[in-house]
Amino acid sequence: MHGTYNFWLVALSLVVATLASYTALDLSGRIAQLPNRRQRHAWLAGGAGAMGIGIWSMHFIGVLAFTLPIAVGYDFTITAGSLLIAIGVSYFALSVIAHDTLGPKRLACAAVLMGLGIAGMHYTGDAAMQMQPGIVYDPALFAASIVIAIVASAAALSIAHKLRADEQENVHPKRMAASVVMGLAITGMHYTANAAANYLPGAICGAANGVDLRWLGTTISIFTFAILIVTLMLSRFDARTASLVQSVSQLNSRIVYMAAFDSLTELPNRRTLTEHMERAIELGKHGKGLFAVLFMDLDGFKTINDSLGHTVGDHVLRAFARRLTECASTGDTVARLGGDEFVILVRHVGLPDDARRVAQAVLERMREPIWIDERPLQVAPSIGIALFPRDGDTVEALLKNADAAMYAAKRAGRGTCRFFEADMNEAATRTLQIQQALHEALDKKYFSLRFQPKFYGRDGALAGAEALLRLNHPTLGLLSPAEFISIAERNGQIVPIGYWVVREACRQIRRWQAAGLKTTKVAINLSPRQLAQPDLLATIQEIVRAERMGPERIMFEITETAAMHDVRRTADTVHAFQKCGFEVAIDDFGTGYSSLAYLQRFRVRQLKIDRFFVDGLDANDEEGTAIVAAIIKLAHSLGMNVVAEGVETVSQREKLEALRCDQLQGYLLGEPLTPDAFGALLRGNGDGDGAPPLRGAPAPA
Template sequence: MRVLGQARLRQVLTAILAAFMLLAAMNLAKGAWLAAGLELTTVALLVAAYRLNERHRAMASAWLTLGSLLLMLLGLMVAGQGLYDEAFIAFPGLLLFASMFGSHRLSAALLAVMLAALAGLYGAHQLGFLPSVPHAIDASRPLALATILVATGIFVMVVKADQRHLLAQLDIEKHELMRSHARIEELAYRDMLTGLPNRTLALHRLDGLLAQAQRDQTLVGVMLLDLDHFKTINDGLGHARADALLRAVATRLRACVRPGDTVARLAGDEFAVLLGGVRDEQAFTTIANKLLAQFDQPFALDDMPVHTSCSLGIAIHPRDGGDGTTLLKHADLAMSQSKSAGRNTFRFFDEQMNASLAEQLQLSAGLRNALECGQLQLHYQPKIDLASGRITSAEALMRWHHPEQSWISPERFIPVAERAGMIEQLGNWALHQACTDLLRWQAQGLHGIRVAVNVSPLQFLRTDMAHTVTQVLRQHGVTATSIELEITESVLLGDTARLSQTLDRLHDLGVQVAIDDFGTGYSNLAYLQRLAVQHLKIDRSFTRDIAHEPQTCELVRAIIEMARCLGLRTVAEGVEDAPTQQLLQTLGCDVGQGFHWSAALPAQSFADFVRRHHSALQPALATAG
């Protein structure tokens, strides 16, 4: 049985009790004792049903009410006028009650019982057992009929009210469902921060543009746009302002494309612009310049002007691909080329980019195998003390001897290792191998040589470098003074507090640190003054032309003087000839390194070279003495 609620049943029982109490009073007044007795008995049963309902037993109350009413009505008809009794008109109300509080099966069963009762009454009348004779109409009859009609009318009104409530509830649920569907669609296809289409919707729209382009023989352009140095903005200004910047960028991008074009946010600070119905490739150049121009003016974030730029990559259908996934991939490759070209520019995709990507994937797979199969080696380029002429240290340079491609330059595989997340493995291998070679040289009687190992900025900033070096030195039994680390200037742009702490710990160990390629990046003298570094390496781009360009010579002189004031030793890379060596000595440079003395050599060849070099120095030193 379906429960509609305790309150609704209370209303119905109150109406029925009132009706039957009125009918009982009327029958008592005119001396119809049997009818009055049946009605009073029904009142008692209905009171019991009322109490059951108040005790939260609505289903039992409804069943008792329904049974009592049916039996009472049939009893009144038998004791009264039979088929002519006014109790008959209450049957529809009883069916309404059953439909309110029961199932269709119960209503059908009740209807069958009623029809069977009528048939029985008719049969009893025909056989003479029950007379069905109408009585004379008096004032009590219309009152009784009115009472029954009122009770039935209350049933009808209750059903109507429930119907209205149900329809209203269904309407509310319908709108809630529509809102839920809209919300689900928004979550599935929209970027919540900017309101732009997300990657899923962008691909769907791109498929539509491609289908239309095939019919119309037009071009489709996919432009991928990435904000330059967004991480710096995010870290420096906070997530709230970075999010505001993304929303502002979305607004500007939407404003500078056609109504039918799509601007989407794919992820993070990466946006896509999808252009369809284009007939001239030159139009893509025009639009790309228009997009880049949107970043000429600063973005106002909480009244703070923020300047940024973007890098843009463009792929065109059908030239660069026939499906959305391929076009996005090619546009991404072109965007990477824009970044490599200095950012704040755009590049069109060409097949050479695909070839470069394939080569990088091949190198990445081969590099993992190289680590396992011993294809990597360290070669050592000597560093010469310019005052004494002795070899005091060497730079360890990684080499890859590929079984098919022979020697592969580190300029090719080191960037691949950084992108593939292998640079820490390579760096750790280099440290271990340098210690192994140092011990071998010492066993051969070659002492006093310090090895400088290059450390990638990624490895230096992401790992506990001091802990790593300590573990390696302890494992091999090598003294810390035998190891030097070379880091690039870009490391100085990282977490200054953490960087300073790491350098201090290395200094306490006895490990020396050199700033490599000094002068080519973000040279910061304040950092050099505060941080525990011991050497500056002057980049080969300065030493190469020092003997022929007076301005370069003066620049190198300034670097050497500055280093001397800061208590740092200078190492000149790329020394190719004797005049350059002599000039560097005159300028006060401490150490030289370059092909003038030797290229980088395998470990054993380097040891042999050191012995020959020092042997050749002995007569000169003796003469000088």
């Protein structure tokens, strides 16, 4: 007995198979992402029902596409059994896909079981027709249908497992293409099994009065599409909801992290450090461990930040943070308070030397340069140490006292450590008062200049002056530069103060000129922080032009240490100043590198011997004299004149004159004078420009 196929129903069966395959792929991805076991089982059950109905309905639509010349029906009980087989097979398939791994053995076993299940569903559906005599199957085609079912199952399981992650690139187009392939494989198995069935002549359907085919076909089609589409919608909605929940959770975690850790170095921040210190204090009060607070600040970091940029500064801070972490022990807390301030909370300190050893380890580690863009940068901290409970029993007190000890370490020469002592609080209070005074000084005109004269060693004539800054505060009184310059340098206030000094010096020179005095050259100090400013020369030129002052009246002094911090940059700066008509001198020579090669590169006009070597003329006699003589000969050989500062005894003056030192400066010859007092000195000395030509240099035209 032969039947015919309805093309449209065949096409509809393929569409249903494809939609069922896509549903399976989508559900596999959703189930794989579920962390909750109960949710996974719920989605497995629901997904198996939807997928099973899809496969089963494809089978029956395919059956309906085949028409026999006899009345056909299906036994309800057997038909329901075939549906249960389809749902069971689907549950098994989704369980396999959702597993973390799918090796070759697992895939082979699962494909065989699933293929046999699909084949069993198909042939059970055929049995529901209750044909009399029974259907005779072609052995070759029957076997082929089972093989196709197994191979199709293996392909479907493998593809579904690979595409189960929603994070893959173009995952939905890939699933769509894969579902078409899987749909073709499933329908191929079905129609191969149909081809294997032979209906004998005269056979009748024993279930012809069972389930009506038209009702069955319409119901299956409508419900299948509805169930599959609703299942897909629920899966997508649940996935989006889960994604939103995950995003909110990640955002919340990030907010919590940012509230507890520093974003640049990823170290604990001040808030987290405070919590750790509070717990340590609580344990310490119960006799469960003493601890130390190491407060540190990077020396020279602001210069790096200003001269090389914030990007390089950030690299330095991150590298420093990593090294600090390496120096800390398990249980210690390394935190960044902000800027270049770091703290190590050292637990289980038995003796003060335990904390000192940690500080010394940090200092030793930081002696190695930090390499940024193949450039070595030397950054060392000054460390202050406070011990619990000796130096405080609250977070605020311990941090404050460790901070005071850190500033004491800076005053002691930087790159060292100091334990907190009671009198440091007075120094810290004094520092805060000076900081506040500096903030007010420019606006309230607390600053003034003093001018210390310089004299020729040859005949004692006035050679020039050095402008020295003073701060006269109504409460603190008259402050010397030694008290406030380093504080202004650290806070960056030295930059506007330095420009004020240039402007005020120019104005004072004009006042002397207006009084009919023949003025001399005035030397002005430039700090390291000023040298780091990219617009330093342009700003100074603007000030000088605004004050109608010629550059030949001003000399700028740069300390040797500041000059050697970045030799190339210093050389460029010196040459730019000289090109604009300003003279430049190296101050405090002998305290830094004292390199002949560097002096040749700078080509400065004047060299100032540090007072340490001038003092050595008395203290060490022959050795001190030999050193000063060598410096003077070196400078003269390079065409520079030499100024000795800090001359305070007659013997020092006589030895310097004998060594042919060009100029002398010090309290023996003249103290820093007010502008009026220096004006009187100018009036008594007449023309102050009678300087002889430099030794070793051509006379000016």
